[in-house]
Amino acid sequence: MHRWTYIVRRLILAVVVLLSVSVVTFFIARVVPSDPAAAWVGSHPKPDQIARARIELGLDKPLYVQYLMYMNKLFHGDLGTSVQTHHPILMDLKTYLPATLELVLVGMLMAIVIGIPLGVLSGAKKESVLDHVTRFFSVAGVSIPTFWLGLLLQLLFFSKLGLLPLNGRLSVDTTLYHPVTQITGFYLVDTLITGNWFAFKDALLHIILPAFTLATYPIGLTVRMTRTSMIEVLNQKYILAARVAGLPERTVLFVLALKNAIIPTITVLGLSFVYSLTGAILVEVIFSWPGLGTYVTNAVLSLDFPVIVSVTLIVTVFYVFINLFLDIVQAMLDPRVTLQ
Amino acid sequence: MKDGVLLSVENLHVRFDTYAGQVHAVNGMTFDVRRGEIFGLVGESGCGKSVTGLAIVGMVPHPGRITAGRILFDGEDLLSKDEEEMQHIRGRRIAMIFQDPSAALNPVFTVGNQITRIIRHHMNLSRRDAYERALSVFEAVGLPDPVRIYRSYPHELSGGMQQRVMIAMALSSGAELLIADEPTTALDVTIQAQILDLLAHLRETQHLSILLITHNLGVVAEICDRVGVAYAGNIVEMGATEVVLNQMKHPYTEGLIAALPSPTRRGQPLQSIEGSVPDGLHLPSGCTFHPRCPHVMDRCRDHTPPRVQFSTPYGDHVVSCHLYAREEAR
Ligand SMILES: Nc1ncnc2c1ncn2[C@@H]1O[C@H](COP(=O)(O)OP(=O)(O)OP(=O)(O)O)[C@@H](O)[C@H]1O
Ligand SMILES: [Mg+2]
16 A cells, blocks of 8 residues: 555656656757758748748747647647658657667666676675676676677677678568568567567567677676675675575575665666667667667757657656656565655 | 583684784684583683684685684584585574674565575475474564564564574574574663573473573573683683682683672772783784783793693583693692
């Protein structure tokens, strides 16, 4: 009960945050010296075309009316239209958002599966060979420039070894002969649901390199956070007590200690996740991945404000929910944490 | 005589190799714990009591190392066992509890989760049977409302209850020897007495032998059958509690007892032993107590004192002191 009232309170707060963000982004977009009407019309606009576009876009109305019109549409699921491409933004997002989410989620999964065990072992065997090797790679992971690593991986796994595809989400063959039925937009999920094994394997092979490139930074962070908090936890009396009670080292490390040590790691992973939604632009460009980062970067370069505002809102939604999720996970892991 | 011995520690040496140098934490510790008895290991802070306790279960903390000695448990040499064999002894045959129960319980698991994990690991019971066993052990250590305790997290329990839970966990798999390292030091006085009563009671009902580590002679007087007085990692005097506390022979024991507040000496200033406890980095030569000893003689400075054995109606009384060397010869 207690937990639910907390969640409801946080959700109400989330709505307030979202409204504020919408106001701020909307007005910033209008204050910036650029003319959406001119952009709408295209290159070499004539003055009367611009004037017509202005009325068409409602730009002749007072700002607050424009905002209310915008919000009204938003509540009806209409995110507006890109001034650059004249595409409905919602349609664009239906391709870009799942592509990004799929990439980022696989990247985070890699960070969890690789980073946490390495962090645990490296913290447990401090100053061992494993620890030194792990620390070397975790420092490398957070300091290697993404574009360089991405290109290097392409060179190695595509050009030299020919093991993995160069870029994109699917190969041409797949698109032609085993097309993916779009259900969720997550190719790995859609192909699985429809039993399209050929496309599933292809999508999997395509996502490995970009996801790993994206994951190197979070892996490095995860290893370091996990290692640091494991070292602290392993010094606690209850760990000694568990060992003296004869429990196997596996249980001591991966259950008894890890549950105490994992909270900072989860926080870091959650924030990396949100960051990667729009921050994965380099990976998206190198691997021709049709993601949100590329989409919003193009929008920023062409001052396509409806797109900027929409993406900002979506990222805010994720940010708010990830934070709520992190709080709940923390309270679930540690009974001494009270939600309030 | 030796038949009754469950644990025997012989000439144990533990050394920590630190950046500052070699710390001699335990230096020739020798004592034994007999079946069914409560043996007190008493001494000032830093004299190597905890390290000795941990050495028995094979858990000397890094960077410590056992450099000499033997530890015989039920006739088996524990120091010759490998890690896997020791895991079968830890928790199953020898259990240990610690000073601060709130730190020794894992904060993020329920008490029930922690005890059943241990029970199931050692006894191969079903979930249901382990649960039943946990409840009955909780009852045996005097915890009221075992079902509620089972579902509690450590921070929801009082210090006394936490220590009872620790004892329950320690005994849940039928250990024969309990090493209790300062089990009451962190608790309120009234709770201390209850926990000591509980230990004495469990010794009777569970066929338990207890190695009770403490710096408190009052605790020793209350429940120990025999006691060993440790100084700088060695036992300087050992025997039945009545004998050691009333007819002590070692000057250090005399000093410790003189330093106790006592009703018969009310109003008189407390005495304390001059000087300070030697640190393991620079142990005095000869008898390690000689710099503080009021009866110091020349040979004390560079000769290790002999272990002199006296017979008393309560059993052997052993003293490591040059003062009694002649008596031994007689
Ligand atoms: N990890 C360690 N590194 C270096 N020296 C240590 C370490 N642990 C213990 N020692 C040394 O071993 C000696 C004995 O420590 P121990 O904890 O056994 O004392 P104790 O008799 O239990 O004292 P207390 O009453 O304070 O618990 C100490 O003087 C300390 O210098
Ligand atoms: Mg101690």
